[in-house]
Amino acid sequence: MKYYLLPLFLLINFVSHAQWIKEKGDAYLKLGGWSLLANEHFTDEGKLDPNATRGLFISSLYGQIGLSKKINLIAYVPFFVKNYQFAQVSKTNNKEYEPRQVYNGLGDINLGIEYGFGQLKNWHFSGTLTLGIPSGADAAGIDGSYQTGDGEFNQLLQGNVGKSFSLGGQGFYFKSYLGYNNRTEGFSDELHSYAETGTQFLKSKLLLLTRMHWIKPLYNGTLDASNANGAIFANNIESLVLGGEIAVLLSSKWGISLGASTPLYGKVIYRASSFSGGVFLNL
Amino acid sequence: MSRPQILDMKSFRFLNFLFIISFLSCGGVDLIDDYVPPSLRITTPFTELTLGNSYTFTARYFDNVGDAVENASIQWESSHPELLQIDAQGNATPLKVGTVQIVATLTTPDGIVLTDEINLSIQSNVVLEPTTPETPVEEEMEMPVEEEMPMENTVTPTLSITNAISQITAATSYQFEVAYTDEMGNPATPPQVTWTSSNNDIIEVDANGTIQAIMSGTVTLTVSIQISSTLIQAHNQILVNAPVMEMITSFSGKVVSKSSYTLQGGFTLAESENGLILSLDEDYKASTALPGLYVYLSNNANTTAGAYEIGKVTVFAGAHSYQLPNSIELMDYQYILYWCKPFNVKVGEAKIYD
Numbered sequence: 001m002k003y004y005l006l007p008l009f010l011l012i013n014f015v016s017h018a019q020w021i022k023e024k025g026d027a028y029l030k031l032g033g034w035s036l037l038a039n040e041h042f043t044d045e046g047k048l049d050p051n052a053t054r055g056l057f058i059s060s061l062y063g064q065i066g067l068s069k070k071i072n073l074i075a076y077v078p079f080f081v082k083n084y085q086f087a088q089v090s091k092t093n094n095k096e097y098e099p100r101q102v103y104n105g106l107g108d109i110n111l112g113i114e115y116g117f118g119q120l121k122n123w124h125f126s127g128t129l130t131l132g133i134p135s136g137a138d139a140a141g142i143d144g145s146y147q148t149g150d151g152e153f154n155q156l157l158q159g160n161v162g163k164s165f166s167l168g169g170q171g172f173y174f175k176s177y178l179g180y181n182n183r184t185e186g187f188s189d190e191l192h193s194y195a196e197t198g199t200q201f202l203k204s205k206l207l208l209l210t211r212m213h214w215i216k217p218l219y220n221g222t223l224d225a226s227n228a229n230g231a232i233f234a235n236n237i238e239s240l241v242l243g244g245e246i247a248v249l250l251s252s253k254w255g256i257s258l259g260a261s262t263p264l265y266g267k268v269i270y271r272a273s274s275f276s277g278g279v280f281l282n283l
Numbered sequence: 284m285s286r287p288q289i290l291d292m293k294s295f296r297f298l299n300f301l302f303i304i305s306f307l308s309c310g311g312v313d314l315i316d317d318y319v320p321p322s323l324r325i326t327t328p329f330t331e332l333t334l335g336n337s338y339t340f341t342a343r344y345f346d347n348v349g350d351a352v353e354n355a356s357i358q359w360e361s362s363h364p365e366l367l368q369i370d371a372q373g374n375a376t377p378l379k380v381g382t383v384q385i386v387a388t389l390t391t392p393d394g395i396v397l398t399d400e401i402n403l404s405i406q407s408n409v410v411l412e413p414t415t416p417e418t419p420v421e422e423e424m425e426m427p428v429e430e431e432m433p434m435e436n437t438v439t440p441t442l443s444i445t446n447a448i449s450q451i452t453a454a455t456s457y458q459f460e461v462a463y464t465d466e467m468g469n470p471a472t473p474p475q476v477t478w479t480s481s482n483n484d485i486i487e488v489d490a491n492g493t494i495q496a497i498m499s500g501t502v503t504l505t506v507s508i509q510i511s512s513t514l515i516q517a518h519n520q521i522l523v524n525a526p527v528m529e530m531i532t533s534f535s536g537k538v539v540s541k542s543s544y545t546l547q548g549g550f551t552l553a554e555s556e557n558g559l560i561l562s563l564d565e566d567y568k569a570s571t572a573l574p575g576l577y578v579y580l581s582n583n584a585n586t587t588a589g590a591y592e593i594g595k596v597t598v599f600a601g602a603h604s605y606q607l608p609n610s611i612e613l614m615d616y617q618y619i620l621y622w623c624k625p626f627n628v629k630v631g632e633a634k635i636y637d
Contacts, residue, residue: 039313041626044572047543052627053313088627090588091314092348097588098627100311145574145625224571236572268572 020124020162021116022066030062032257032278038270044236046267053086054270058107064114072114074130078107081136081148103146109133114160122163128177130156152185158192172199187235188221207247211261214240238267245276253282313627317348317586323357323389323397326614331529332367332377335408335455340373342387342399343614349583358388366405377405408455408496409448412519437466440510442473447519451486451496454526459492461506461517479505485523496523531613538563538619538633544570546621546631552613559607561593561619569599575625578605580616584632587622596621 022028039053059080065073081104088098112130119125136149158179165172179192193216198209216238223235243261250256257280262273325342332338344355359369362384369375369385377383386400441464451457463473478488485500492506500523507516533553540546548567553560561578569576581590593605619633 043543044570045543049543049628051623053311054626087312088588089312089314090348090586091316092318095348095588097315097586143575143625 021070021114021126022064022072024066024068027063027065027283028280029283030257030278030280032060032062032276032280034058034060034274034276036270036272036274038272040272041270042239042263042266042268044268046238046265048271051270052088055082055084055086057082057084060107070116072116074110074112074114074128076110076112078109078136078148081105081107083141083146083148085146101141101146103137103141103148105137105140105148106135108136108149112156122165124160124162126160126162128156128158128160128179130158132156150187152183152187154181154183154187156181156192170199172197183221186221186223188217188219190218190237191216205249207249207257208244209247210242210244212240212242236267237269238265239263239269240265247280255280255282315586315588317583317588319345319347319349319583319585321345321347321391321395321397323387323399324614324617325385325387325399325401326612328531328614329401329403329529330531332375332403332405333408333452333455333526334377334380334405335452335457336377336526338375338377340369340375340385340387340401342373342389344389344391344397345582346391348586348589349581350589351582355389360386360388362386367403380405380407408452409457410450412447412449438464438468439513440465440508440515442476442506442508442515442517444506444517444519448521450522450524451494452526453496453498453523456493456495459488459494459504459506459519461492463508466510473508474510475508477507479507481505486521494521496521499523499525534613534635536633536635538567538621538631540631542628542630544573544623544630546570550619550633552619552635554613557606558609559611559613560604561607562604563598563602565602567598567601567603569596569621570630571599573623573628573630575623576630577622577624579620579622580607580611581618581620582616584618584620584634585629587620587624587627590620591616595624 035055035057037053037055038051040048040050043049058078060076060078063075067073082102084102085100087096087100089096110130110132112128114126114128117125117127132152132154134149134151134153136147138147138149138151140146140148156179158177160175160177162173162175165174174195174197176195177192179194181190181192183189193214194211196209196211198207200207217236219236221235241261241263243259245257245259247257248255257278259276260273263269263271322345323342324345325340327340329338329340340359342357344352344357346352357373359371359373361367361369361375363381366379366381367375367377367383367385375385382402382404384400384402386398389397391397443462445460445462448457461473461476463471465471476492478490478492480486480488480494481503482500485498486494486496486502486504488494488504494504502521502523504519504521505516507514533551535549535551538546538548538550546569549564551562553562576596578593578596579587579590580593581587583589591611593607617635619635621630621632622628623630
């Protein structure tokens with residue numbers, strides 16, 4: 001069980017409005033923060049149960065650089081991950097049963113490469129291979145549960161499609177992908193599905209978007225509580241998350257963004273809305 | 284395009300804002316709703332007492348979060364003092380066979396009066412022999428020849444044990460009584476009697492006819508008096524049985540899930556030579572999805588604070604058991620708790636006793 005959303009999932013918050021394949025020499029950089037605070041979670045059967053209030057804050061750097069007209073390099077570096085739990089205090093006599101717990105560390109880095117297959121009519125096609133580097137701590141804090149990573153090297157292969165279109169004279173875009181995440185160390189492989197649409201206002205200075213991300217494990221992993229020592233935290237996660245974001249260009253290159261997302265359904269994840277913000281730079 | 288300085292400042296402030304949030308975001312507390320009604324619990328679960336023994340009763344006071352309060356002032360009362368006496372320290376002496384209730388009472392600092400009671404049956408420590416009179420045994424001693432012995436209306440004195448027994452429980456005592464008739468056939472106070480045991484390792488007897496049964500075995504008890512040249516004796520053959528402590532030695536019940544996670548199965552908490560053993564039955568089943576499932580003994584079903592941590596669950600189906608240390612007694616805890624320790628999630632519980 002891993003009650004926080006995967007860094008891979010977080011990646012989508014940063015990919016957004018990094019439209020299509022970057023041209024050679026172009027880049028999109030984003031420095032951001034993402035926060036989640038939860039006192040209940042979806043169980044392995046998708047039911048809701050309470051838990052001690054836990055929080056996760058991630059400061060990260062995302063970059064997408066065009067190496068050529070068809071090839072982009074992508075990096076997501078969660079350089080500061082704070083995993084914490086509220087102090088546990090008696091409501092009856094105010095006695096502190098357990099002090100607040102905090103673990104700070106580096107998260108799992110994602111490195112990827114995207115290849116643009118080209119355009120067919122209005123549709124853009126590309127493929128992405130993302131490697132999940134187990135740079136985070138898969139057992140941290142006093143009891144090992146304050147992880148900043150899952151401890152396994154995963155490979156997410158996805159096929160992307162994107163399209164621009166107009167509705168009532170307003171320009172929109174749509175992007176989507178299907179992916180297969182091959183996971184190691186006994187974790188179940190996953191299917192990923194993602195869709196996003198957005199539109200711009202104020203002479204393209206304001207972007208509004210909404211997204212949905214679905215992760216479905218294949219339950220082909222071997223990890224569970226009977227054979228793993230805490231590593232099950234990231235196994236068999238299932239989620240359907242709806243999110244939205246607003247991004248404002250403050251100049252032709254700089255901008256800020258604020259976003260929120262919430263799981264509509266899930267297994268082995270927190271049930272709480274997450275919030276994000278960042279500063280992005282188009283070069 | 285050159286970057287206006289004002290945008291750099293905005294960006295800088297925004298980043299500062301993010302980092303400030305990150306450092307402030309780990310505050311806060313979870314208030315655990317851990318109230319439980321204060322309780323008083325008699326922790327010596329005797330069910331049967333034996334005459335001739337003394338017993339010490341104990342009770343523990345648990346406050347409104349289930350913590351045991353040491354040195355609590357507990358009052359003891361017997362429903363039938365004529366059957367059983369109990370003092371302020373809980374020391375009880377059964378006096379007669381019967382049924383009695385012992386009540387422990389405590390007044391909390393908040394003025395709440397707590398009680399707990401236990402019903403007991405008092406059993407005799409002996410099995411009386413049938414009431415057929417003892418046949419006195421007269422042993423003639425060689426008498427010096429006297430020329431004229433008065434032979435007017437005299438009978439041989441008799442000595443008998445009036446409350447002879449066939450069995451007694453070890454580690455208990457019993458007071459014998461004798462009857463004596465003199466040469467005139469009249470009941471009388473016997474002259475100096477002598478009590479002897481055929482085996483002092485099994486039964487000791489004092490000069491007053493009080494015996495102390497020590498260990499299992501068979502003994503012949505003899506009481507004798509010397510009348511002139513005649514030694515008169517009465518005997519009682521007694522079987523000493525090993526003592527039997529009649530008290531509750533185990534509890535059984537069901538573990539049930541209190542969450543959305545699978546947890547079920549029967550349990551037994553029982554005393555053994557090496558301490559308590561918590562056994563889970565063959566029907567036991569627990570979710571393997573939890574990252575840190577632990578089992579505890581607690582007096583508060585709402586928290587593991589103050590609980591005894593038995594250990595991390597490593598068996599998720601089928602029969603298994605936990606050996607508990609000798610320091611834990613049967614009545615020390617009221618609940619078995621299954622808890623996801625890392626995330627402080629209650630998974631399930633079993634009530635050991637009401």
